[in-house]
Amino acid sequence: MDLDILKVKSLSKAFGKLQAVDRVSFTVQPGVVKSVIGPNGAGKTTLFNLITGYLRADTGEITFKGMNITNLPPHELNRKGLARSFQIVNIFPRFTVFENVQAAVISRMGKSSSIVTSAKNVGREEAFQILDRVGLSEQAGYIAGTLSHGDQRIMEIAIALGGRPELLLLDEPTAGMAPEETYATVALIKRLVSEFGLSILVVEHDMDVVFSISETIVVLHQGGMLAQGKPEEVRQNEMVQRVYLGEEITREKGQ
Ligand SMILES: Nc1ncnc2c1ncn2[C@@H]1O[C@H](COP(=O)(O)OP(=O)(O)OP(=O)(O)O)[C@@H](O)[C@H]1O
Ligand SMILES: [Mg+2]
Incomplete structure (x- = not known):
């Protein structure tokens, strides 16, 4: 039996010479939140567009509830139980x-x-x-x-x-929110999982949010997978610290 609700296998997408998503593989287990993080331009939204049928993959395979859904159009994916929100309202x-x-x-x-x-x-x-x-x-x-x-x-x-939906993809759900709105959104995401059994894949820049909601995290960098694992593993990963969290620190310092 297939225990993963979503399986992404070696997914790739190029825009001309730019490899926006480069052989990305991960799974989402039912009833948990998985986060996709990475610096601006890492390929997070492109990855979502591939999974939700807004872009066609060059190579790779996407499996949802055991069905091959690679390159199915958005409305068909919706009917099968996969929904998304967008980075822009x-x-x-x-x-x-x-x-x-x-x-x-x-x-x-x-x-x-x-x-x-x-x-x-x-x-x-x-x-x-x-x-x-x-x-x-x-x-x-x-x-x-x-x-x-x-x-x-x-x-x-x-x-x-x-x-x-059974699987919900949220692209930066707290972007532009005031702190109390962010707090309410985090509570909502947690409730959708705990009370309604949804599985959620979320792109998020706010590290406090990421670490508070995620069962596991995938880190993208320049289209490729830099790391994945439990929040603590990702936090301690040296490459992640160098590439991603380093940038956060730079941003916080206003540099
Ligand atoms: N339709 C497109 N045509 C050409 N290039 C694109 C297209 N969409 C995205 N890109 C490029 O692909 C790369 C990945 O973009 P993407 O939007 O997936 O990044 P992201 O990780 O979501 O970034 P952000 O954190 O800023 O939202 C970027 O270099 C972007 O400029
Ligand atoms: Mg994006």
Whole structure:
């Protein structure tokens, strides 16, 4: 039996001469958070785009729940239980928060949604449940574009949950958030795993967040895998310290 929910095997993608993702291999086990870290331009978003069908891989294989999903389009992956959020907020800004989530639920239901329910009510209960789960019930009637940046990012997670995913990929979920929003997002990620059994693959720059949520970490550098392992192993890895954490220190010093 296959115990990994996701398996990435020797995945590569080049843009012209630039090897953006270079023979990357790792697995994600069910019900845990795995983080992908690495300096700017390391290939993290490209890796996500490959896994979620937004880019075609040059070589390599991606297996989800034992199925070969390499190069399947995003909507098919969604149907199979794989969802993502984007590094840049990606919502319908003129619709309400509720409508954004309801649209995601309806999209998942597809043709199976009941023809006896009026369109306005389709997915209503589930959309409200999701908003409750992520802590956005009170903002349900707000126009999405008027929410704070942090709440828009949370709403993006709510939209992804509308697809009832088993595996969720989050690209920098706390980017641009105030500290209390970051804290709430970390709590939400932990809850999605512990209460709802989701598996989560996350790209994150905030090291406090990474070390607090991750079961394991993959470190990318110039497209390749620099290291992977438990947070403590990664923290103590000399190459990681030199290449990645060194850069963090430089950034913190404002150099
Ligand atoms: N569509 C594209 N066409 C050409 N080059 C690209 C494309 N997308 C990404 N790249 C390049 O590939 C490399 C990896 O980019 P990617 O966005 O995956 O990095 P990242 O690790 O997500 O960085 P960041 O931390 O800044 O988000 C970069 O050098 C980038 O400029
Ligand atoms: Mg990126």
